[in-house]
Amino acid sequence: MQDYTSADSLHRAYGRKVEELLSSSDAATWINDLWDMYTGFTHFAQECGTDPRSHNRFVSFKELVFFFQDVGKMKS
Incomplete structure (x- = not known):
């Protein structure tokens, strides 16, 4: 496991994961x-039937869609 002590190295690691995805x-x-x-x-x-977490799941889903729209x- 890599140590992400600086915000810059963490951002680069996120970028690599997004690129991989x-x-x-x-x-x-x-x-x-x-x-x-x-x-x-x-x-x-x-x-x-009903799902008490449905709103939370929708919010997470919405954020994923917005993320991919931004990407x-x-x-482009």
């Missing part, structure tokens, strides 16, 4: 896949 698919593909996953999840949750703008 985007090497398999571009940001637009990630956004479409996220919508597909979330739609399937909400459909399943609707059939199974997609950077690559």
